[in-house]
Amino acid sequence: MKVLVTGGAGYIGSVCVEELIGAGHQVVVWDNLSEGHRAAVHPQAIFLQGDLADRDLLHRVVLEHRPEAVIHFAGKALVPESMRDPSLYYRVNVAGGINLLDAMVAAGCRKIIFSSTCATYGLPEKIPMDEQTPQRPINPYGHSKLIFEQVLGWYAQIHGIIPTCLRYFNASGASATRGEHHRIETHLIPNVLLTALGQRNEVEVFGENHATPDGTCIRDYIHVKDLASAHILALERDKPGFFNVGTGNGFSVRQVIEAARKVTKQEIPVRGQPARAGDPPALVAASHKLQRELGWKPRHSGLEEILTHAWDWHRTHPQGYSD
Numbered sequence: 358m359k360v361l362v363t364g365g366a367g368y369i370g371s372v373c374v375e376e377l378i379g380a381g382h383q384v385v386v387w388d389n390l391s392e393g394h395r396a397a398v399h400p401q402a403i404f405l406q407g408d409l410a411d412r413d414l415l416h417r418v419v420l421e422h423r424p425e426a427v428i429h430f431a432g433k434a435l436v437p438e439s440m441r442d443p444s445l446y447y448r449v450n451v452a453g454g455i456n457l458l459d460a461m462v463a464a465g466c467r468k469i470i471f472s473s474t475c476a477t478y479g480l481p482e483k484i485p486m487d488e489q490t491p492q493r494p495i496n497p498y499g500h501s502k503l504i505f506e507q508v509l510g511w512y513a514q515i516h517g518i519i520p521t522c523l524r525y526f527n528a529s530g531a532s533a534t535r536g537e538h539h540r541i542e543t544h545l546i547p548n549v550l551l552t553a554l555g556q557r558n559e560v561e562v563f564g565e566n567h568a569t570p571d572g573t574c575i576r577d578y579i580h581v582k583d584l585a586s587a588h589i590l591a592l593e594r595d596k597p598g599f600f601n602v603g604t605g606n607g608f609s610v611r612q613v614i615e616a617a618r619k620v621t622k623q624e625i626p627v628r629g630q631p632a633r634a635g636d637p638p639a640l641v642a643a644s645h646k647l648q649r650e651l652g653w654k655p656r657h658s659g660l661e662e663i664l665t666h667a668w669d670w671h672r673t674h675p676q677g678y679s680d
């Protein structure tokens with residue numbers, strides 16, 4: 358299949374492109390390189406640098422390349438940043454996404470796989486959470502993704518777009534050649550491993566009095582390759598749908614740090630900090646729907662394997678993609 362991948366130079370997008378090409382698909386990557394890295398783009402993919410805000414260029418690109426499907430990773434995805442600058446989140450995640458959809462409609466491209474998030478749920482009443490959990494986001498990041506899910510619903514009804522919304526839990530791990538390199542790193546696992554590498558003095562633990570067994574936040578860490586495989590399966594679908602993508606296992610911040618000490622054999626000092634604004638205490642997926650309807654299975658998402666792969670990547674790429 359010919360697939361347009363927005364955000365294909367980013368962490369999850371670049372690993373997905375690697376898997377798409379491995380599965381024999383043709384890939385065009387669209388990325389503004391604000392978060393992504395040129396060196397992360399698979400050499401067999403066509404690379405186009407562009408911004409979702411550039412409506413005209415997006416129209417021209419989709420008309421010229423005529424993809425059969427779009428995988429839409431490009432977007433802003435940091436809870437704390439969204440609490441400081443909500444406008445950025447609505448402009449990129451909502452308005453940018455609408456520009457993409459309009460280009461698809463103009464070119465007659467109907468299939469889109471959208472990177473949604475468990476942050477659309479807010480504070481779940483029970484864990485693990487399935488897709489029926491009410492979507493009541495508690496930060497602009499989750500809200501912007503929920504709005505775009507709803508926009509997709511209307512474009513499905515009115516324009517015949519076929520959206521698959523994949524609600525990611527916490528992407529983590531690395532492939533053999535592509536890993537997590539954010540220019541300003543805020544995520545837990547890379548921060549822990551950069552501390553193990555000696556690039557940081559300590560890990561800040563945000564919030565030690567949450568309503569969880571050890572007081573630190575619980576998340577469901579899903580290996581980026583398992584996340585990528587959900588997209589490849591979703592390409593085969595021909596009706597709208599929405600799915601959680603997680604493992605069903607939750608680990609606290611303290612548990613992640615302890616497991617990282619074992620994998621890296623480093624001390625990894627920590628320091629308690631106040632809780633981050635907008636952080637739900639616990640998010641753990643029930644992904645039975647994805648397993649049942651798409652035949653998906655997490656194959657690499659044990660915490661030790663995730664940390665081992667991420668550690669291998671950080672050790673071999675201490676400066677990330679060095680750009």
Ligand code: UDP
Pocket residue numbers: 436527543544545546548560561562563564574575576610633636
């Ligand atoms: N976290 C932390 N220290 C860090 C980074 C993150 O304690 O240096 C916590 C954060 O508050 C959250 C969890 O680790 O509870 C996962 O955060 P991350 O930013 O990796 O992903 P999020 O769940 O926000 O998408």
